[in-house]
Amino acid sequence: MSTGVEERLYSIRYKTDDKSHLIIKDQDVCARCTTKECNFFCPADVYLWHDEEKATSVAYENCIECGTCRLGCPTYNIEWVYPTGGYGITYKMG
């Protein structure tokens, strides 16, 4: 009965903006980060560290706007704002 995050996110309606509302302030800070906690605590798997590129990718289009990364990043390296009005997630039930 285990399902990945992709299947779960299919259940939510998104209206994706063409610009990200989540911005990594400094990729060098991510490179020095030993825990990479955002790769785990995000309930929508938005963040992924890439060793070769030495960068954290941000799948902002999957974001469910919970704010965990805003408070959870140990160096507050994520600039977090709300998506533009009317964009982002819309729940069916909530």
Place this chain on the structure above:
Amino acid sequence: MADAHFNAIVVGAGPAGSAAALTMAEAGLKVALIERGEFPGAKNVFGGVLYRKQIEDLIPEFWKEAPLERAIVEQRMWLLGNDSVAKFGHRNERYLDPPNCWTGLRVKFDQWFAGKAEKAGALPIYETVVTELIRENGRVVGVRTDREDGDLRADVVIVADGVNSLLGKALGAHQEWMPDQVSLAVKEMIALPKEKIQDRFNLEGDEGCTIEFIGQTAGMAGLGFLYTNQDTLSLGVGVMVSDLKKHHIKPYEVLDSIKQHPMIRRLIQGGEVKEYSGHLIPEGGFDALPPLSGDGWMLVGDAAQMVNAVHREGTNLAMLSGRLAGLTAIKAHQQGSFSAGMLKSYDDTIRASIVFKDLKKYRGMHSLMRDVDSELLFNKLPQALNDAVYQMLLVDGVTKKEKQKSAIKLLRSVAGGNMDLLRLGLKGWRAMNG
């Protein structure tokens, strides 16, 4: 929009914001209700239970028309072991007339509730983000939105922008919530035929049941819940963000393992997941309450950490705070002053209410969760209790006296000795009775 002037602007059309807007609009104030979602409720998630009292204070006999799911007749608390459960609960017919609380879906309820504020005369401005508060001489005089020419001015701004209160932070009301002051809850809506839900949970008609469970959260401070709706179940788990950070576990994997627990699995069997959602819950409690008002502004609901986590009460406290802020705005409007001194009367009414008093009672809960090893409280102790009950009820030739002795010994050793068990008990008692 540039020239628009309102008596009050409410930022956020959740339970707190809509309650404030409704209260003020009914009194004839010119109110703008701003919401960033496509419609009120679009972004909102809770467990969730809606309580009668605080809604009734705004809309008498609302349950005859409001979109509600099931009236809760039974509440259960489960302590989960690996393959077992110890249960507590209470069922009472008196909870039905009048109903004490209902399960609900926020997308439906929040739309209906905001609609009430609209009908009373509040101007809905949806799909609009407030990007900042406009301040002049230290006083909040309006909001800047992400619409073109999107400045709006008002005598007072009621900040109801939820747990991620970027505006509350901009006001300096709070610095930033610490990761141990919030929990991340993830939830799934699982569809099942009505009859199956009624049979599995021992319900008739519109009766509903809630189950809260402790244990099986991978040793993290957290609480699971399984609530009955008309033809769906709400299954979720909330975990303290500081623990989630430490454990490197994905939140939905905790949910997955709970779904496979033998006591949960059979209740959701055959169900289809209709929606996944996630949201932060402010759980800092009494000591996290920020300043609630200032020159031209008031802070309500989740934005002010008004959640009683022990009793899973949040939307009711939000609505109460919204109503009290609304009443203060009405008084300020009548007296023609929205100064910090005037709006302080909102703080006073909060202090006299259950928001303040109940959070104060459980004041120690946050430090208990923060300071005591989560592995002990949320894994070892529930497991030990299950093992102790198992042994007590198992007839295997060992004397009852012997069994009781080893049960106590087990609990003691898990807690780290007699003194530690006593200390934990005392700390727990104090946390519940601050």
